[in-house]
Every structure is written in structure tokens, then in C-alpha cells.
Amino acid sequence: MTWQTVRKAVVIGSGIMGSGIAAHLANSGIPCLLLDIVPSELTEEEKRRGLTPEHPAVRNRLATAAIAKMKKANPAPLYAEEFAERIAPGNLEDDLPRIAEADWVIEVIVEKLEAKRSLLERIERYWRPGIVVSSNTSGISIDEMAEGRSEAFRRCFMGTHFFNPVRYMKLLEIIPGRGTNPELVLRMKTFCEKRLGKGVVLAKDTPNFIANRIGTYGLLVVLQEMAEKGYSAEEIDAVTGPAMGRPKSASLRTLDLVGLDTFAHVVDNVREHTADPEERARFETPDVVRELVRSGRLGEKTGAGFYRKSKGAGGESVILALDPATMDYRPQRKPTSGSLEAAKQAKGTPAKLRALLGGGDRCSELAWNLLKRTLLYSADKLGEIADSIEEIDKAMRWGFNWELGPFETWDAIGLAESARRMESEGEALPAWVSEWLAAGHTSFYSRSGGGLLFSYRGAWRRVERRPEEISLRELKERGGTIRSNGGASLIDLGDGVVCLEFHSPNNAIGADILNMISQGVDEVRRNYEGLVIANEGKNFCVGANLMLLLMEAQEEEWEEIDGIIRQFQNAMLKLKRLEKPVVAAPHRMALGGGVEACLPADLVVASPETYYGLVEVGVGLIPAGGGCKEYALRASRAAALSGSSDSSGSSDSLLSAALTPHVVRAFETIGMAKVSTSGHDAIRLGYLRETDRVVANPDDRIHAAKQAALGLLRDGYEPRPERRFAVAGSEGTALMTLGAIAMRESGYISDHDLKIAKKLAHALAGGDVPAGTLVSEQYMLDLEREAFLSLCGEPLTQQRMQHMLTKGKALRN
Structure with missing residues (x-):
């Protein structure tokens, strides 16, 4: 095999x-x-x-x-x-x-x-x-x-x-x-x-292997601190969530999700299968868990655990928290803590951890006691459950969704300083940690020559990457940056291929990214053979800078907004006209302008977990960075491929009949702000083409995109010529508008939704021209921009934009 x-x-x-x-x-x-x-x-x-x-x-x-x-x-x-x-x-x-x-x-x-x-x-x-x-x-x-x-x-x-x-x-x-x-x-x-x-x-063949062994021990420590120091459920979860680089479900909500009976079984498995008396004592099921299991309160699956969902006086849903002293439930109380607030304001997990530990208050003490015991335990189990700290760190990041594994966490809070504090409090460091520190080392990981090293049996060992993994961070450390500004960089991937990386806040598209796209096209045109659009952010791109647009709209700076949209459109068009292959590699959320940044590409190589969609109607707008134009163009090509027409304007009635279903599909998808549930679903929705690809491992995206660009070159890449294309025209606009009116009359959409739908139909259909009229891409871009500008001036649209920025979800007004 x-x-x-x-x-x-x-x-x-x-x-x-x-x-x-x-x-x-x-x-x-x-x-x-x-x-x-x-x-x-x-x-x-x-x-x-x-x-x-x-x-x-x-x-x-x-x-x-x-x-x-x-x-x-x-x-x-x-x-x-x-x-x-x-x-x-x-x-x-x-x-x-x-x-x-x-x-x-x-x-x-x-x-x-x-x-x-x-x-x-x-x-x-x-x-x-x-x-x-x-x-x-x-x-x-x-x-x-x-x-x-x-x-x-x-x-x-x-x-x-x-x-x-x-x-x-x-x-x-x-x-x-x-x-x-x-x-x-x-x-x-x-x-x-x-x-x-x-x-x-x-992993080694030991009870609970790696992630469950460390993770279960960490949760036991949480429950012990809760029992001994009287911490509330809210305090525990406030400290052990994002403030420590852990998921929002933190500790007790996680236990409710997993099931307290399941947790008790995992704890028992270690205790029953270890010969070490000290380890058996560590894995004693806490009394609070035993009592909850005994009383049938197993967590979310039974409706009650450390938290219970109830109905308030007005019938609203209310979450109550367990009081361990009485084993009854009470209203939640939000913890107040200077260290928690400092952690919330800090940027990045290392800074959050340092802020949390440096607060000197009750929550800071809890964080230190939890971390101290978990870090020492992880170090103590090296060699027993896994051969390297790298395996342990990856197991906790990938299995428990920690931002940093135990040894990465130890580095983040300062290995030498925290080790001295542990010893001053009477803790014994594992022998190998003491020897590592005595040798003059101040961290478990080190970056050298653009690569990552980790402590391995008393020496440095390089973190080995699979050939399919490309790390943009390491390429930049090795001097691979060609150009850079505050929002984006051009990075040399080797073999004549350049990566355009977004790194603005939330990877939102603003002037810096648009300028780098323009510069990148010029750079590749002169000196390289292909371009990949990819990044290693949490999300590929959540769209354009909505805050900037709202501010300009509220100030009625229409010329400024017009200039912003023109710059966006021109950058996308310039990208599309590059005479070299362009491959986009989106991952996670690629929304609005993030999708439009992929549309000029010859090929898209997506991650399986790519949530892809033109969602502008959710903030009262329509796509204006080429989104409407590109899907109208695809509809025209699909109509031509259907055999009903050659898309050159012959047989208007046949062309209209062939175009209509494709344009209507785009109208429904964009008008309902549909977002794919996976890369494969993006193909089903028509956002991605059948020729686009989904690569199984998201870590392989950039390598796969680079190889795709090189493959297009090997196959004799030919630039796409600019061609006029047929649009659905006023007949298509009327049909789409009728559908929207029917939805309004049925109560599914509001009057403002209907106004947006009419603008979208007009832009997708090519305006007030006969069906089958041949138009240019610039003509379609002008329609998009005009519709976008008019909607920016609508008070209800500005309310939607404000609501999205403050609440993080769409407002239907």
C-alpha cells in the first residue's frame, strides 16, 4: 500500500x-x-x-x-x-x-x-x-x-x-x-x-494519548482551582477563553458541550490505566462533576451542566450559571477584573497572556496557577506521550483549538522568568527543562535562517515542513519580500511565481492593498512568470473597508466614494489583463470584495473550508468591484456554451432565453447574500467554476496555487482578450424585478430590500438595453458603480452598514 x-x-x-x-x-x-x-x-x-x-x-x-x-x-x-x-x-x-x-x-x-x-x-x-x-x-x-x-x-x-x-x-x-x-x-x-x-x-500508546491527556489534566486543574479558591463559573470561563488564547467556550462551557459523563470516562481511563500513584491522584474525578453526573446534569445534551438554559420573565432565553456551593443555578454575573480588561485590549495571544498574568488581581492569580501546572505537566510528560514538544504543541492547537501549545505558551510568557517564579513558589522543574535553561537557552523555539527550530533532546532541531507546505512568514524572514506596504506584500515563491499577500486589519481591502495589486501586476509583467493571491490570515478577506465607506457616505463625500470604487474596479481590471497566469487561493471567509479579488484569476484553488460569497446586499449595497460584471459575463459565456447562441448577438430571442436562467441564478445567489458552506459548495452555488479546484489540506493551498500557475505556463498560457459580451438587458431586468416584487408582496423582503434588488437586477442585466446587446466590461463596471453610489446615499443603507460594524450581523430594515 x-x-x-x-x-x-x-x-x-x-x-x-x-x-x-x-x-x-x-x-x-x-x-x-x-x-x-x-x-x-x-x-x-x-x-x-x-x-x-x-x-x-x-x-x-x-x-x-x-x-x-x-x-x-x-x-x-x-x-x-x-x-x-x-x-x-x-x-x-x-x-x-x-x-x-x-x-x-x-x-x-x-x-x-x-x-x-x-x-x-x-x-x-x-x-x-x-x-x-x-x-x-x-x-x-x-x-x-x-x-x-x-x-x-x-x-x-x-x-x-x-x-x-x-x-x-x-x-x-x-x-x-x-x-x-x-x-x-x-x-x-x-x-x-x-x-x-x-x-x-x-502519539505513544499511553492512556488518552497526547491531546486528551494534556487537555483533560488542564480541565481538572481548572476544577480544582474552582473548588479550592471559590472561583465562579463566570470567572473561570472569562480567564480560560480568548484571554488565554483558548476558544470562546473556555473550560466549563466546553465541558458542557463534551458531556460531563464523557469527561468523567476520560478521566477514569487515565486513573485506571496508569501505574503511577501520583498520576492516579491527579486524575481523580472532582466532586462537582460526580454530583452533576449523578443527578443527570450532563451538560448541553440534558439541558443542564455547569450552565442551564432557562426562560426569563418575558419569555426570553436566559443562561444561568451553577453555584458549586449549593449545586443550584443563579443568574450569571460578569466578572470585573483589570487583568481581563488589559488582556482584552492587547493584540495577539502572547500580549494577551502577558497582560493577563501581569494584572496582580484575582483573575491574574487564577491564570498563573492554571498555566503553571499545565506547563509543568506537559514538560513532565515529554517522552512518555510524545517524542517532541512540537507534537504536543500541534496536538493542543489542532485538537483543543488553543492558539498556542504549552511550550509555545511558555515561550510567550517568558521561559526563564516564569521558570524562576515557579521555582520560587516551590515547584520542581522537569530535569530536561532545568538542563535546557542551564545551557543558556531562553526559549523552546527559535527562528534561524528563515526556519523554525525547537528544543529536542538537549539540542536545536529544525521544524520540518512537508514539501506541499509554503510558509509566507518564513519566506519573508529569508528576505523573500519584493515590495511591501501597510496592507499587502509581494513575496517571491520561487520558480518565477510571486504571491500577493494581504495583511491589513482583518484583511479588509483598502488603498494599500489596491496599490499593491497595481504594483504587483507591473512587477510580474516585467520580471516574473505568474501571480498567486493568498495569505495566512485567519480569513482570506472579509471585504472592503466598510468603516471608511460609511464615514464618507455620512459626510456625503460622493466624489471620494466614486474614487474609491473606481480604484477598486481599475485594480481588478488590471489584474485580469495581466499577460501572465493569476491563481487565487482563498480560505475560510472570503466575502464581498474578497470574492471580487478572486474573480480576475484564471483559476481558483480553494480550501475545503472556504466560506465564499458576495454579501453586499446585507449592508444595503451591491457588488461594485466587478462582481456583477463578472457573473454577467459568466452567464453570457454559459449561454453560448449551451449551444443556443454564439453570444455574438444573433437570434435575440434565443439568446435571451439562454441567458435568462444563468443571470437569474446569479441574481438569486447575490441578492440573497448566499455564502458557501465549503469550497465544494461554492462550485454548486456558481461562485466558483467547475474548472476551479478545492485542495484537501488548507496548508497546501499556496503550493497548489503556485503549481497551478506553473501548469498554466507549461500548457501554453494565452492571455484572455477583452471581448464584448451579450447581456440580458431590459427583459432580464423586468423578469428579475418581478421575482423581487413577488417576494415583497409575500412579506419575505422589505421595501428597501426591493430597492436594492432592482439596482442589482439593473446591474446584472446590463441596464436598459435590448436583450442580446453586446457591451464592454467597462460599461458594466459603470453600471455597478452608479448603483453602488446611489445606495450609499440611502439612510437605510447607512443604518445597515452601521449595524454590521457595531453588531457584526445584518440588519433587515
Whole structure:
């Protein structure tokens, strides 16, 4: 087996994790057989249908129901609903022999050792040499599971611990057993990174592996501090959320989401499987958790845990917090703390941590005590749960969504200073940390020669990147910046390809980015062979600078706004006219102007988690950076490809009929501000073309975009000539307007929505011209700009813009 040749998989167990894994295999283009047990009795529906226990619909019921459920689940486990067709249902009694047809069999049944052993025994009866068999266990020993299996089977057996929800959580822990073939482990690691898009760490076969071991210990420390020092639930979550570089769900809300019974099980797993008395004492389930579980308050799934949702006096939803002293619920109280406020104002996780720890108040003390114990524990477990600090840090970033792993955190707060403080408080540093400090080192990570080094067994070791990973940060550190300003940079990717990187606040498009686009086109035209548009920000681009537009509109600076939009349009048009290939590589949120920055590209290489959409109507505007023009142009080309017309103006009635459905589709998508739920969904919505690509691992986007640009060159790239194209004209405008009026009369949209819809229809259809009229791109841009300017002057639009800036969501007025 090589990493490329997992052509078919079998997943055994159709619960939340099993169905999630099957869905993600389907996302990755891998046909999958999903198996579960045969139901013991008929449902009432099956009885009404006259089915018998032997009918396949009955015997496969559990897997079939799981596949149906994944199509409707939220958050969606599938990139696109139709991917469910790649999953076939089956059952363990009839279909287990079919594992012989697979390349990978994944066991995802109940977390009980004997049940897993029994299933592996059954699997081996039909297993053929070379098939990888793995267990998706969160903490059961791989070696104990494999007891009794043949040596050949054990060589192909390992743990593959996916994190839930499988599609969205990056971490995958691969856990080899003593008998696992090391070469196979590395091949599976490569496969899961490239094909499944996972961040893979190699864990040791110890209780709860890496992420759950550190993460569970950290949560136990939180609960111990809460019990000993009397911290409230609100104080705990205020400190252990974004202020510490952790998710908004912080600690106690996370426990409610996970389930307190599940947490207790994970805690018990370490205590029961460690021979170290000190470790057993560390993993004692806290009294508050025991009491909540005993009383059936398991968290969100039962409606109550550390928090409980209730109804207020006016019928509104109210969240109450647990008072551990009484084990009853009370209204939430917002903590007041100078250190929390300082952390909130600080920029970046390292600065937030330093502000939080330096406050000298109650919350600052809590943060220090939590961090101190977690950092020391992580260092103490190095070598036991993983071979390197890098694996531990990645596991916590990818599995628990920490901004910084434990050792990155230690560097951020000052390794030497914090270690001295720990020792002054009577803490013992792990021997290897003391030796590292004694050798004169002041951090666990260091940047040298444009690369990242980390502490490894008393020496520096370089962080190795896969060939498909390109780090813009490291390229810049090595002197790869060609040009730069406050909002964007041009970076040499090598092989004649340049990257245009956005790095303005929130990657919002402003004058700096537009100037760099113009300069970048000139630079590539003179000295390079291709251009990639990509960045490593949290989001690709959330649109244009809305605050600037609102300020200009409120001051009635119409000439200024006109100039801003012209600059945007001209930059996009210049980008499109570059005689060299342009490839865009969006990720996460690419909204409004972010989409328009991709539209001039010859090809788009998107991340699977790309949330892509022209959302301007949400703030009372329409796309004006070329968005309407480009989708009108695509509609014209699609009409020509349909064979009804050659798009040259012949047969007006045929052309109008061919154009209409494509323009109407764009009108509905843009007019409803639809945003894709994935890169694949962006293709379904028509935002991306069928020729555009989605690359499995988001870390590979920039490399894939660079290779795509080079591929276009190898294939004999020809610049796209400017051509006039046919528009739907006044007939198309009338049809789209009628649809909008019907929605207004039905109460689905407001009067202002209708006004925006009419402007959008006018811009998409090409204005008041006959259907089939040939127009230039500049003509269409002028229509967009005029509509945009007129809407900027509307008070209701300005209210929408203000609401978005202050509330972060659309206002329907």
C-alpha cells in the first residue's frame, strides 16, 4: 500500500464518530462501506411496510439512518450533500466479509476493550495482508486491543484518533502499537495529511494519548482551582477563553458541550490505566462533576451542566450559571477584573497572556496557577506521550483549538522568568527543562535562517515542513519580500511565481492593498512568470473597508466614494489583463470584495473550508468591484456554451432565453447574500467554476496555487482578450424585478430590500438595453458603480452598514 492507493474504506460503527469519519472519507473522494449491528426488532414503520427482520432495509437500518442524518446535520459533516452517495450502508452479519475489498478498515464502536478485541478477532477472519486496520479510540491501549491477533495483522494495525466533529477538527492522532510496521505508519500519516487534509501527530500508546491527556489534566486543574479558591463559573470561563488564547467556550462551557459523563470516562481511563500513584491522584474525578453526573446534569445534551438554559420573565432565553456551593443555578454575573480588561485590549495571544498574568488581581492569580501546572505537566510528560514538544504543541492547537501549545505558551510568557517564579513558589522543574535553561537557552523555539527550530533532546532541531507546505512568514524572514506596504506584500515563491499577500486589519481591502495589486501586476509583467493571491490570515478577506465607506457616505463625500470604487474596479481590471497566469487561493471567509479579488484569476484553488460569497446586499449595497460584471459575463459565456447562441448577438430571442436562467441564478445567489458552506459548495452555488479546484489540506493551498500557475505556463498560457459580451438587458431586468416584487408582496423582503434588488437586477442585466446587446466590461463596471453610489446615499443603507460594524450581523430594515 502507498498513500495514494486507499481506494475504498470500511467504517464499522455508525454513531456520531463513525458516521463523521465515513462522511469525511466521502468528502475526500473515497467510497466507503458503513457497517453497524443488525437491529433486534422491527420499528412500527417497518411493521406497517410489511418488512421482515431479514429484509435488507431492516438489517441495514442503523447505517442507512446515519447516512440520511448526515445530509441534514448542522454543522454539516459533508462538504456537499451529494457526497453521501459515496457511502453504502451495510451490517456486521451480512457484510463483514466485504472488508477484503477495502484498503482501510476503521473500527469505531463502543469504547470498551473487550468489545474491540472481539470485533478485531472477527475482522481478522476476512482480513487479507496489506489491509490497514485502525481503531478510532480516544484512549484505549492499541497493544491491549491487538492481543491475540497474528503478527501479520498487528503489523497493519494502529490507532487513528479523529477528533469530533471530524470534518472541522484538524487533529488526527496516529498511534502505532509495538508490532505496527513503522513504514506503514509514515505512509498513513502522509495519506491522512494529503488526502484527508488532517494535521497528524504521532502519539505513544499511553492512556488518552497526547491531546486528551494534556487537555483533560488542564480541565481538572481548572476544577480544582474552582473548588479550592471559590472561583465562579463566570470567572473561570472569562480567564480560560480568548484571554488565554483558548476558544470562546473556555473550560466549563466546553465541558458542557463534551458531556460531563464523557469527561468523567476520560478521566477514569487515565486513573485506571496508569501505574503511577501520583498520576492516579491527579486524575481523580472532582466532586462537582460526580454530583452533576449523578443527578443527570450532563451538560448541553440534558439541558443542564455547569450552565442551564432557562426562560426569563418575558419569555426570553436566559443562561444561568451553577453555584458549586449549593449545586443550584443563579443568574450569571460578569466578572470585573483589570487583568481581563488589559488582556482584552492587547493584540495577539502572547500580549494577551502577558497582560493577563501581569494584572496582580484575582483573575491574574487564577491564570498563573492554571498555566503553571499545565506547563509543568506537559514538560513532565515529554517522552512518555510524545517524542517532541512540537507534537504536543500541534496536538493542543489542532485538537483543543488553543492558539498556542504549552511550550509555545511558555515561550510567550517568558521561559526563564516564569521558570524562576515557579521555582520560587516551590515547584520542581522537569530535569530536561532545568538542563535546557542551564545551557543558556531562553526559549523552546527559535527562528534561524528563515526556519523554525525547537528544543529536542538537549539540542536545536529544525521544524520540518512537508514539501506541499509554503510558509509566507518564513519566506519573508529569508528576505523573500519584493515590495511591501501597510496592507499587502509581494513575496517571491520561487520558480518565477510571486504571491500577493494581504495583511491589513482583518484583511479588509483598502488603498494599500489596491496599490499593491497595481504594483504587483507591473512587477510580474516585467520580471516574473505568474501571480498567486493568498495569505495566512485567519480569513482570506472579509471585504472592503466598510468603516471608511460609511464615514464618507455620512459626510456625503460622493466624489471620494466614486474614487474609491473606481480604484477598486481599475485594480481588478488590471489584474485580469495581466499577460501572465493569476491563481487565487482563498480560505475560510472570503466575502464581498474578497470574492471580487478572486474573480480576475484564471483559476481558483480553494480550501475545503472556504466560506465564499458576495454579501453586499446585507449592508444595503451591491457588488461594485466587478462582481456583477463578472457573473454577467459568466452567464453570457454559459449561454453560448449551451449551444443556443454564439453570444455574438444573433437570434435575440434565443439568446435571451439562454441567458435568462444563468443571470437569474446569479441574481438569486447575490441578492440573497448566499455564502458557501465549503469550497465544494461554492462550485454548486456558481461562485466558483467547475474548472476551479478545492485542495484537501488548507496548508497546501499556496503550493497548489503556485503549481497551478506553473501548469498554466507549461500548457501554453494565452492571455484572455477583452471581448464584448451579450447581456440580458431590459427583459432580464423586468423578469428579475418581478421575482423581487413577488417576494415583497409575500412579506419575505422589505421595501428597501426591493430597492436594492432592482439596482442589482439593473446591474446584472446590463441596464436598459435590448436583450442580446453586446457591451464592454467597462460599461458594466459603470453600471455597478452608479448603483453602488446611489445606495450609499440611502439612510437605510447607512443604518445597515452601521449595524454590521457595531453588531457584526445584518440588519433587515
